[in-house]
Amino acid sequence: MEQSTKNALQNLSLTIFGIFMVYVAYMTAQGTILNYIDFADPLNEMGFCFTSFLTGIMCIFCGIPQRHWNKLNPFK
Numbered sequence: 763m764e765q766s767t768k769n770a771l772q773n774l775s776l777t778i779f780g781i782f783m784v785y786v787a788y789m790t791a792q793g794t795i796l797n798y799i800d801f802a803d804p805l806n807e808m809g810f811c812f813t814s815f816l817t818g819i820m821c822i823f824c825g826i827p828q829r830h831w832n833k834l835n836p837f838k
Contacts, residue, residue: 773826774825780819783818784822786814787811787815790811791811
């Protein structure tokens with residue numbers, strides 16, 4: 763497998779996982795996740811929502827290739 767194809771597949775998988783984690787955070791914030799996971803405390807639920815949202819944003823950020831960020835740089 764070529765290196766560019768491998769990088770593209772890795773970026774795509776990171777982006778899809780990030781979108782999935784943001785959706786899990788949304789489900790947690792709406793209370794839908796309580797049908798699947800029993801939390802012992804509301805603080806645990808809030809922590810889970812925060813960490814899943816942060817993980818999703820970080821995965822989406824890492825999944826976008828550097829060449830796209832370079833196009834957004836106004837100082838180049």
